[in-house]
Amino acid sequence: MRYPFATISTLAWRNLWRNSRRTLIMLAAIAVGVWAMIFMAALMRGMTDQMVRNGLQTLPGEVQVHQRDYRADPSVVNSMAPPSRGLLAALLEPPVTAWAGRVRVPAVISSERGSRSVTLLGVDPAAELILGSLPEKIVAGRALDAPADRGVVIGASLARRLETGLGKRVVLMSQDTDNNVVDRGVRVVGIYHARLQGNEDRFVYAGRAAVQGLLGIGDAISEIAITGDDYRRVQHWYPRIARAAGDEFETLPWTELDPFLGSMLAVQDGFTLVFMVVVFLALSFGLVNTLVMAVFERVREIGLMQALGMRPGLILGQIMLESFYLLGLGLLVGNVLAVATLKPLATGIDISAVAQGMEMMGMGAILYPALHIQDMLMSTAVVIVLGLLASLAPAWRASRLDPVAALTRD
Amino acid sequence: MSDIRCRNLCKTFHQGGETITALDQVSLDIGEGAFVCLSGPSGSGKTTLLNALGGLDTPDSGTIAIGEQRLEHLSRRQRADLRLHHIGFVFQAYNLITVLSARENVEFIMQVQGVPAKEREKLATGVLAEVGLAGLEERRPAELSGGQQQRVAVARAIATRPALVLADEPTANLDSRSAARLMDLFVTLNRERGVTFVISTHDARVMGYARRLIGMRDGRIVSDQEQQPHAMAI
Ligand SMILES: Nc1ncnc2c1ncn2[C@@H]1O[C@H](COP(=O)(O)OP(=O)(O)O)[C@@H](O)[C@H]1O
Numbered sequence: 328m329r330y331p332f333a334t335i336s337t338l339a340w341r342n343l344w345r346n347s348r349r350t351l352i353m354l355a356a357i358a359v360g361v362w363a364m365i366f367m368a369a370l371m372r373g374m375t376d377q378m379v380r381n382g383l384q385t386l387p388g389e390v391q392v393h394q395r396d397y398r399a400d401p402s403v404v405n406s407m408a409p410p411s412r413g414l415l416a417a418l419l420e421p422p423v424t425a426w427a428g429r430v431r432v433p434a435v436i437s438s439e440r441g442s443r444s445v446t447l448l449g450v451d452p453a454a455e456l457i458l459g460s461l462p463e464k465i466v467a468g469r470a471l472d473a474p475a476d477r478g479v480v481i482g483a484s485l486a487r488r489l490e491t492g493l494g495k496r497v498v499l500m501s502q503d504t505d506n507n508v509v510d511r512g513v514r515v516v517g518i519y520h521a522r523l524q525g526n527e528d529r530f531v532y533a534g535r536a537a538v539q540g541l542l543g544i545g546d547a548i549s550e551i552a553i554t555g556d557d558y559r560r561v562q563h564w565y566p567r568i569a570r571a572a573g574d575e576f577e578t579l580p581w582t583e584l585d586p587f588l589g590s591m592l593a594v595q596d597g598f599t600l601v602f603m604v605v606v607f608l609a610l611s612f613g614l615v616n617t618l619v620m621a622v623f624e625r626v627r628e629i630g631l632m633q634a635l636g637m638r639p640g641l642i643l644g645q646i647m648l649e650s651f652y653l654l655g656l657g658l659l660v661g662n663v664l665a666v667a668t669l670k671p672l673a674t675g676i677d678i679s680a681v682a683q684g685m686e687m688m689g690m691g692a693i694l695y696p697a698l699h700i701q702d703m704l705m706s707t708a709v710v711i712v713l714g715l716l717a718s719l720a721p722a723w724r725a726s727r728l729d730p731v732a733a734l735t736r737d
Numbered sequence: 738m739s740d741i742r743c744r745n746l747c748k749t750f751h752q753g754g755e756t757i758t759a760l761d762q763v764s765l766d767i768g769e770g771a772f773v774c775l776s777g778p779s780g781s782g783k784t785t786l787l788n789a790l791g792g793l794d795t796p797d798s799g800t801i802a803i804g805e806q807r808l809e810h811l812s813r814r815q816r817a818d819l820r821l822h823h824i825g826f827v828f829q830a831y832n833l834i835t836v837l838s839a840r841e842n843v844e845f846i847m848q849v850q851g852v853p854a855k856e857r858e859k860l861a862t863g864v865l866a867e868v869g870l871a872g873l874e875e876r877r878p879a880e881l882s883g884g885q886q887q888r889v890a891v892a893r894a895i896a897t898r899p900a901l902v903l904a905d906e907p908t909a910n911l912d913s914r915s916a917a918r919l920m921d922l923f924v925t926l927n928r929e930r931g932v933t934f935v936i937s938t939h940d941a942r943v944m945g946y947a948r949r950l951i952g953m954r955d956g957r958i959v960s961d962q963e964q965q966p967h968a969m970a971i
């Protein structure tokens with residue numbers, strides 16, 4: 328005997344609407360639950376997205392190429408030659424969208440009032456601009472204009488600490504490759520504002536050629552930072568860069584350069600799933616109750632079907648299908664609601680009022696919810712799988728009813 | 738296939754500390770094509786016996802064979818299949834699935850059996866006309882009278898041409914005219930299609946239709962006689 332799907336499908340669908348009020352209430356509950364799952368997931372995705380993006384800006388880049396020993400000892404000794412012809416060719420191919428070679432060395436900056444240890448970045452402003460790794464807000468003065476720019480741009484917080492300001496002279500001090508101290512007086516041409524105060528204190532920007540000259544390293548650089556079109560897909564393309572760079576260099580994706588940042592996505596996935604499951608557990612009580620009531624109300628009819636020769640499996644299937652329709656409708660409505668409410672919020676939600684402390688975590692004042700198809704699928708999977716599991720008990724009980732007792736019940 | 742043989746059926750119920758003997762050593766043979774009435778006062782065990790014959794309920798002891806099949810050897814699922822393919826049931830009331838129309842109720846068993854849609858529809862239309870319900874096919878049970886509902890149940894029971902129809906007080910909720918129409922229908926189906934009928938009743942009007950009248954009391958068969966039906970279909 329083939330499984331008479333059409334029969335039980337008709338029965339399940341019509342029985343669903345037998346008590347339409349109860350069904351509509353349950354439907355609304357599932358829809359709101361699903362909406363909450365997707366909406367929350369989108370907010371959390373927006374948050375991590377922003378944290379990762381900000382992290383990539385300071386890292387900077389999604390992939391970095393270094394001299395093998397640079398990460399263990401990030402000093403001028405471990406600098407590298409500018410990209411070879413082969414690597415250059417790889418850097419011009421999609422999905423690479425931008426790259427920059429930069430000098431990055433520890434240094435001390437002093438004013439007449441104090442000195443601080445900082446990270447001195449010798450940059451090519453045009454390249455770093457595309458990479459998005461320059462401070463986004465110059466609050467006084469100007470940005471660097473060329474690799475040969477002889478000025479420096481420092482953070483507002485650092486300027487306060489050193490009691491220096493725009494147009495003042497400061498001294499940069501570092502070591503050359505022979506461990507000799509080198510220093511040079513430079514003028515502060517710009518003051519920048521960073522999202523994180525720690526970065527303002529830490530990074531001092533100068534022209535790359537100027538820094539190379541100070542350190543006496545010719546055209547050598549410390550690292551190459553590379554960005555692609557989607558940070559989630561970095562695993563797909565960074566090996567190609569690694570091959571082009573060759574074995575003497577260490578080519579790493581951001582997930583390995585900053586393992587904390589790298590774990591963020593996985594943590595977020597896990598957290599989203601847990602949240603969805605928790606929401607569903609709350610819903611499942613209502614769902615099971617609805618099904619138990621639905622079975623209870625038609626015990627006699629179930630007895631009749633058994634008397635007519637409907638196998639227990641068909642009765643089980645019918646109740647499960649009823650639950651499936653309910654879940655499916657709830658999912659549909661919930662998804663539509665989620666998309667409808669997230670669309671207008673795509674331009675960002677201003678959370679500055681509630682999120683002052685969040686800056687520490689690399690968050691901005693505007694949150695951009697990110698609706699991912701993957702979260703919609705995850706909520707669907709959670710609702711269907713857990714929903715059907717929860718329905719098994721009432722459905723099983725219905726299929727095991729004693730037909731005689733069921734038929735004689737009034 | 739529809740030869741029924743039962744031997745020494747016993748069934749007791751326990752209720753509130755009391756033991757009720759619903760069937761007490763019942764042995765019975767019913768041949769194919771028979772038209773049998775089980776009569777007896779309320780509580781005499783008629784329903785229990787019919788349920789046992791249809792495999793809805795299992796007796797405490799004794800054996801039931803329908804054709805080659807020994808009911809006590811069948812699983813729940815196999816008994817469901819036996820009913821699906823060979824036995825039609827008509828109960829006293831609430832015979833129909835409320836969310837299905839008259840036609841869909843009749844088609845229901847055939848659908849479960851896997852009869853193709855075209856054939857199903859033809860059979861259902863034909864059999865509904867046969868029981869006098871032409872034109873009412875699309876009505877839901879709530880839109881039909883008690884007599885009409887019973888006739889839909891009969892139509893469903895016979896649409897798949899079962900060998901045996903078990904009817905438990907099918908006329909109990911019907912007025913005399915509807916009851917007579919229903920019994921006429923049974924007689925016709927028995928005569929023209931050879932369907933075996935076992936009908937329980939404590940209604941004297943119904944007993945008149947039987948060719949064999951079995952009397953029950955306190956779970957025992959107290960009389961069993963062939964008779965000339967005296968209220969034949971016209
Ligand atoms: N499920 C049950 N629980 C307890 N007693 C029952 C049950 N079903 C039937 N009985 C008892 O068994 C006896 C026979 O019942 P039944 O077969 O329904 O008789 P009838 O159909 O002739 O009225 C009655 O005394 C009835 O009370």
Ligand SMILES: [Mg+2]
Nearest residue numbers: 783784785906
């Ligand atoms: Mg009875």
